[in-house]
Amino acid sequence: MERIAPLRLAEKWDNVGLLLESPVPRLGRNRVLLTIDLTTSVLSEALAKETGVIVAYHPTIFKGLQSLTLSNPLQNSLLRCAAEGISVYSPHTALDSVWGGINDWLAQGLLLKPEDGTVAALLGLKMNSATGESEGAEGRLVTLNEPVDIKELERRIKAHLKLKHLQVGYPSSDEQTTGSLVQKIAICAGSGGSMLLGTAADVYFTGEMSHHEVLGAVAAGKHVVLCGHTNTERGYLPVLAAKLRNELEKDSEVGLAGKVDIEVSRKDEHPLQIV
Structure with a gap:
């Protein structure tokens, strides 16, 4: 381990x-x-x-x-x-941060093919002091090569996590029917409010956020996709x-x-x- x-x-x-x-x-x-x-x-x-x-x-x-x-x-x-x-x-957050860990697995579910986008660290890299190489990071930021409709992103998340339902916050009430294009998705397994808020992304994808964190995110023009804390893990x-x-x-x-x-x-x- x-x-x-x-x-x-x-x-x-x-x-x-x-x-x-x-x-x-x-x-x-x-x-x-x-x-x-x-x-x-x-x-x-x-x-x-x-x-x-x-x-x-x-x-x-x-x-x-x-x-x-x-x-x-x-x-x-x-x-x-x-x-x-x-x-x-x-292992908890060690398994979240490590390359190839839970956050990377969540990121993979957003890409139909690996070449469809890039996956990067959301926050600071975690370095191995002995080798000088990065071993992981907090959260992930997926940048799609081409924007997709939010409904398509919801479909991919449901398929990857094998869920029938998601909780989604839209920046404005008409987004639910007209849809909108998104390209950058910030990811945090489990409870991601404190990590994701303020991140430059179109979508915050996590398990759970508090009521006021969701309100703040949608007010800032972000989509919020919540799957249930352990469903992201x-x-x-x-x-x-x-x-x-x-x-x-x-x-x-x-x-x-x-x-x-x-x-x-x-x-x-x-x-x-x-x-």
Whole structure:
């Protein structure tokens, strides 16, 4: 995971890495389960599948804890993991920033072909101090070679994220019917208001923004496309699974290749449903 998404790329406010190391690892638990959130349903799935490690994109521990009790549902899950021999790792914003990570995956969905546009860092590059090379950046800015109608962009986003519905803010009320051409799309996985506001782009594409952030964006002439926080992240899990398998193949000298199963959770889902 460190080779896939170096933890030094995470935001300073984030809490990433090995967040729970079980004191009782159990032999034979050779499955790694990938999820966005460690929910009770995902935990039950992990226990049923003899899981040894859960890679939970969102940190299961975010702020300092004064106690760990069974009465708190999230802490209950962590305590059960520890007791059952399951360790928990979180990459979070390191996986957002790294080249080839979640934000790049979102950007790819806007291009019918790679040559249809360019993908660049939205904010400052993150450099490797040892090599002097860039390893990632905050957010992405997609510039299409040719402008497209906002409705076409919405169609591409729905197809890429496998969604039936989006929330879209238009700069003026008549945009919904007449459409408008857009060319630059600013991207931030998850919650992107603080990062995207003020960016020189035609569209802000993220999971969620606050009410006043949306109002400010559309007042500034921007389109806002919101997909639901985890809907901008979950589709990357199969990509992460493939990367992990590839890294394990490289580590054949430690005897893990072919002995560790990587699975994407089937119980992980967005916590809100459209009804």
